[in-house]
Amino acid sequence: RLRTHFKLQPGETRVDSFLAAPTLFWFVPEKHTDNALHLISNTGLVISIGVLLQGSANMFIMGALWFLYHSIVNVGQRWYAFGWESQLLETGFLAIWLVPVFSIQMLPVNTPTSRVCIYGYRWLIFRIMIGAGLIKIRGDKCWHDLTCMNYHYETQPVPNPLSWFLHHAPPQWHKVETLGNHIVELLFPWLLLIPHRKVAALAGSVQILFQVVIIISGNFSFLNWLTMLPAIFCFDDGYLRKLFSKTTQHYVAMADRLSVKFQNKPARYQRAVLNGMIGILLMFLSIPVVQNLLSSRQQMNTSFDSFRLVNTYGAFGSITKERTEVILEGTTETVITSSTEWQEYEFKCKPGSVTRRPCTISPYHYRLDWLMWFAAFQQYHHNPWFINLVAKLLEGNSEVRKLIAHDPFTNATRLPTYIRAQHYRYQYTPLLSESNAVWNRKYLKPYMPHVSLPQLKEAGGLSNVPSSMDITPVRLSDFRRDVQHVFVSLKFTLLEIRNIILKI
Secondary structure (H helix, E strand, O other): OHHHHOOOOOOOOHHHHHHHOOOHHHHOOHHHHHHHHHHHHHHHHHHHHHHHHHOOOOHHHHHHHHHHHHHHHOOOHHHHOOHHHHHHHHHHHHHHOOOOOOOOOOOOOOOOOOHHHHHHHHHHHHHHHHHHHHHHHOOOHHHOOOOOHHHHHHHOOOOOOOHHHHHOOOHHHHHHHHHHHHHHHHHHHHHHHOOOHHHHHHHHHHHHHHHHHHHHHOOOOOHHHHHHHHHHHHOOHHHHHHHOOHHHHHHHHHHHHHHHHOOOHHHHHHHHHHHHHHHHHHHHHHHHHHHHHHOOOOOOOEEOOOOOOOEEOOOOOOOOOOEEEEEEEEEOOOOOOOOOOOEEOEEOOOOOOOOOOOOOOOOOOOHHHHHHHHHOOOOHHHOHHHHHHHHHHHHOOHHHHOOEEEOOOOOOOOOOOEEEEEEEEEEEOOOOOOOOOOEEEEEEEEEEEEEOHHHHHHOHHHHHOOOOOOOOOOOOOOHHHHHHHHHHHHHHHHHHHHHHHHHO
């Protein structure tokens, strides 16, 4: 199944397969896949708890964590297709070279912070932000006329409790928000590349504040928390020491003095060589990433190497103007008529009941709720996982029931005989509404007709629909034209910013 999923050619060796898709599951018999998933996940959890309690790690520990998660992401398919999975892997790869080779001391001697890692992390957050900014000015028109935030809080994947209030802000304030987004994503990232401590600290502070604002206004999993991490490397010890106690500062000073007194020159030389090799690798792998950023056919959240060491990022190139939701309903009746009573399933965080307040889950990630948001833009037969979800609910599968907040048939004497999916338009209730509801919803059309478990088993071919779209590599011809397009887009954005400032 792995060979089929990754479209590997017959005759390729296991080493070739591993290099094409690095994962431990190449060495796991198919019948033991579930056990291997539990083993890999629990092993990573135990190691992570150990690092948290110890407050330190070495290259082998960090490398193990990186590869264990890599193994899951590479077989996770649609469930692990989010851009922050690659971002976490890239962040984790750089962290391997921050720590000692063997020592697990909190303040190791002769292990100075690698400048390659410092600038590697700054390069990472630069690409995250500039990629997000460029994909916007090349995308939806609302980013140019500064109206995207009129829709964002209502149509984002998983709103939080403040989203309702933020949506009702005046339109002029939404224009200011959109303008601020352009400034943070298109202008401030360039300060990250300037090797001046105060400039770098300013750039890092802006990026951290920006991520905090996003966390407050929505539920984007661990993305924004993760994005703050590379911004920390914009601050040197002169800034960071203020966050630690006098005792910790004293121990750090002692470790510095010991490092000077007992210099291990061969080890430092070896470390310098290793850092140089990592730096060369990062520069080489950055070539297609930079070319993609300069291309008018920019791709977002894409990896150009199978190990996901240097990736390209981006978000919200287009903004959904209307929110639609897929609502699952079930019944125990054996004959479906116009008077059949249907009961709704409630998911943990995605909008369903119009009176339920939006939840706060960040940095946790309800993957099923996110996929249901994407499914609302598509047709059900394009998502085999959706059909399998319905089948598992019809079976009363206990593991799948744990993924949703309310199954109306959990305590029923009978399992549902049929399940259907309905398509609704959702809108926030007005600001001065006297209703207790958060949402108004309007029925649009059937999303999936009612189906029974025997029907799904009989039509087993439904689950053979491809689960993901092929990613066509970016073509890098017409390079000069692409560069010109970037500068024209930037010029247009700067003119828009000037016009808005003049209006304000």
